[in-house]
Amino acid sequence: MSEPIRVLVTGAAGQIAYSLLYSIGNGSVFGKDQPIILVLLDITPMMSVLNGVLMELQDCALPLLKDVIATDEEEVAFKDLDVAVLVGSMPRREGMERKDLLRANVKIFKSQGAALEKYAKKSVKVIVVGNPANTNCLTAAKSAPSIPKENFSCLTRLDHNRAKSQIALKLGVTADDVKNVIIWGNHSSTQYPDVNHAKVKLQGKEVGVYEALKNDSWLKGEFITTVQQRGAAVIKARKLSSAMSAAKAISDHIRDIWFGTPEGEFVSMGVISDGNSYGIPDDLLYSFPVVIKNKTWKFVEGLPINDFSREKMDLTAKELTEEKEAAFEFLSSA
Ligand code: NAI
Numbered sequence: 001m002s003e004p005i006r007v008l009v010t011g012a013a014g015q016i017a018y019s020l021l022y023s024i025g026n027g028s029v030f031g032k033d034q035p036i037i038l039v040l041l042d043i044t045p046m047m048s049v050l051n052g053v054l055m056e057l058q059d060c061a062l063p064l065l066k067d068v069i070a071t072d073e074e075e076v077a078f079k080d081l082d083v084a085v086l087v088g089s090m091p092r093r094e095g096m097e098r099k100d101l102l103r104a105n106v107k108i109f110k111s112q113g114a115a116l117e118k119y120a121k122k123s124v125k126v127i128v129v130g131n132p133a134n135t136n137c138l139t140a141a142k143s144a145p146s147i148p149k150e151n152f153s154c155l156t157r158l159d160h161n162r163a164k165s166q167i168a169l170k171l172g173v174t175a176d177d178v179k180n181v182i183i184w185g186n187h188s189s190t191q192y193p194d195v196n197h198a199k200v201k202l203q204g205k206e207v208g209v210y211e212a213l214k215n216d217s218w219l220k221g222e223f224i225t226t227v228q229q230r231g232a233a234v235i236k237a238r239k240l241s242s243a244m245s246a247a248k249a250i251s252d253h254i255r256d257i258w259f260g261t262p263e264g265e266f267v268s269m270g271v272i273s274d275g276n277s278y279g280i281p282d283d284l285l286y287s288f289p290v291v292i293k294n295k296t297w298k299f300v301e302g303l304p305i306n307d308f309s310r311e312k313m314d315l316t317a318k319e320l321t322e323e324k325e326a327a328f329e330f331l332s333s334a
Contacts, residue, residue, distance in 0.1 A: 001033060001035055002033065002034060002035070003035070004034075004035040004036055004037045004066045004067075005030065005034060005035075005036055005037070005082040005083065006036075006037045006039060006079075006080050006081050006082050006083075007024060007030075007036055007037070007038055007039065007081070007082065007083045007084075007085070008039040008040075008041060008077055008078065008081050008083070008084045008085065009021060009024070009038070009039070009040055009041070009085045009087060010041040010042070010077070010084075010085070010086050010087055010088040010112070010130075011041075011042060011086075011087035011088025011089065011129075011130060012040030012041055012042050012050055012053060012070070012087075012088070013040075013042040013046040013049040013050040013053055014042070014087065014088060015240060015241075015243040016087050016129065016243045016246045016247050016250070017040075017053070017087055017247075018053065018243070018247075019243055019244050019246075019247030019248075020085070020087070020246075020247040020250055020251065021038065021040070021053065021057060022057075022060065023247060023248075023251045024036065024038065024251075025038060025057060025060060025062040025064065025065050026060075026062055026064070027064050028251055028255075029251045029254050029255050029258070030254075030255075030258055031258075031259070032064070034064065035064050035065075035066045036064050036065055036066065037065075037066050037067045037068075037069070038057070038065055038067070038068045038069070039068075039069045039071070039076075039077050039081070040053065040054065040068065040069065040070045040071070041071055041072065041074070041077035041088070042070075042072060042088060043072060043088070044072045046072075047070070047072055050070045050072075051070060053070070054068055054070040074111065074112065074115040074119075075115070075119065077115070078112070078115040078116055078118070078119040078120050079119045079120070080119070080120065080121060081116070081119070081120040081121060081124045082121060082123070082124060082125070083124065083125050083126075083127070083254065084112075084116060084120065084124055084125070084126045084127070085127045085129065085250060085254070086109070086112060086126065086127065086128045086129060086130055086136070086137075086140065087129040087130055087250075088108075088130055089105050089108060089109075089130025089131055089136060090104035090105050090108060099326060101132075102132065102135065102323065102326055102327055102330065103330045105130070105131075105132065105135075105136050105139070106135075106139050106327050106330040106331055107330075108130075108136075109128070109130075109136040109137075109139040109140045109143070110139055110140075110143045110331060111143075112140055112143075113139060113140035113141065113142065113143025113144040114143050114144070116140065116143075116144040116147060117143065117144040117145065117146055117147065120144075120147070122146060122147055122148075123151070124147060124151060125151050125153075125254075125257055125295070126140060126141075126144075126147070126151055126152045126153070127153055127154070127155065127250065127253060127254060127257075128140060128152070128153070128154040128155070128270075129154070129155045129246065129250060131187070132186075132187070132188065132323060133154040133155055133156075133187045133270065134154050134186050134187055134270045134284075134285040134286070134287070134320055134323070135285065135320070135323045135324060135327045136154070137152050137153065137154035137270060137285045138152075138272075138284075138285040138324060138327065139327055139331060140152060141272065141285070142328075142331065143331075149272045150271070150272065150296070150297065152271075152272065152285075153253070153257070153269045153270055153271050153297070154187065154269070154270030154285060154287075155187065155246075155249060155250060155253055155269070155270070156183045156187050156191065156268045156269060156270050156287035157249040157250070157252050157253040157267065157268065157269065158231075158242065158245055158246050158249035159183040159187060159191055159193065159227060159230075159268070159287075160181060160182075160183050160249070160267060160268040161175070161245070161248070161249050161252065162193075162226075162227050162230045162245075163181040163183065163193040163195065163223075163227045164178045164179075164181050166223055166226055166227060167181065167195060167198065167200065167209055167213075167223075168200075170213060170215075170218070170223075171200060171202070171212060171213065173200060173201065173202065177200055177201040177202075178198060178199075178200050178201075178209070179198065179199055179200075179264075179265050180197050180198045180199055180265060180266055180289070181193065181194070181195050181198045181209075181268070182194040182195075182197065182198075182266075182268055182288075182289045182303075183227075183268040183287045184268075184278075184286070184287055184288070184309075184312070184313045184316060185286055185287055185313065185315075185316025185317060185319075185320060186286075186287070186316045186319050186320050186323070187270065187287065188316075188319065189228045189229060189232075190228075190315055190316040190319045191227075191228060191287065191316055192224070192309065192312035192313055192315075192316055193223070193224055193227040193228070194309055194312075195209040195210070195219060195223070196210065196303075196304075196306065196309060197289075197303050200212045220308065224312075230242075252267075253267075253269060256292050257292060257295060257297070258295065260292050260293045260294070260295075261290075261291050261292045261293075265291075266289040266290060266291050266300045267289070267290060267291075267292075268287050268288070268289060268290070269287060269288070269290055269297065270285050270286065270287045270288075271285070271286070271287075271288055271290060271297060272284075272285055273285075273286045273288070274299075277299045277301070278299075278303075278305060278313065279305075279310075279313070279314075280313070280317050281317060281321060283324075284317060284320050284321065284324060285320070285324075286316075286317060286320060288300075289303070
């Protein structure tokens, strides 16, 4: 057995964490022989709920869990971390302006970024889930200047999985038979789900999704809006936002960082742009196709981009640029 790794989940009393903590604890994320010290952070008013989650984790009797620590103090939560999964954020309340929501989240992620800088290992991998996920991730990265910015990523894997599944459902195959879909941009309704480079396995043969479906109008219309609006559709139906599927996507995202992506496959994640890839401006936390090896991601290079895609990729970049500018204003005044 190797040394235990220290993994933090914030928003640990919330609904995503309720599914996620079990996956982490049972070895589905870091492997069945990786012991874990699990750290749970939530805000002070949630401590009694968090204590209930702690009791349940203890009652699961999971052999890989060497310790579980529940706290409302950043100093305790961020100490010596190998992995930080930042799920907790300020939710949008009725009547709340987008700007006010952004301001509240800049405050949270500035503070947590500074705590990462001060207390975590420099090798820590940081995954941001709490919305607005891309900009929260950028805020945290900017607030932790001594941690490599490549160690920060935000979750667009749920959108990626949704896109895979919509294609699979339409073709009557399983999600596993579909690969290399891409989510470009923001984890918001401007994201662009792109299947121009995606492949599907049909009767043992790999074919392009456009070729397999022969339904360009669906792919360029309803498919895109279904993926973009899926989060809202789940809220409408369940009266709660996606939690089981979000936890599954977080597990997929972290497992790929830890173990790498399979040969010939790429995945989508929000990472820092370098100004040289796909015409996206420098220093945006934008969702790209990436491959991962030795816990390090690389852009998938050289995919041809048609005019239809270009327009959609630029639109979501524009939204992210605006979000970034507003966040940086708050960051300097916070
Ligand atoms: P939830 O409301 O059930 O739980 C959030 C938890 O975070 C609460 O327990 C709250 O007290 C806590 N929290 C708030 N501020 C905190 C802070 N400063 N430090 C630590 N904990 C804090 O929400 P749920 O459903 O678990 O969702 C969490 C976040 O994930 C939301 O922002 C949601 O919009 C986002 N989300 C993102 C997705 C993505 O694909 N990027 C997918 C689904 C949800």
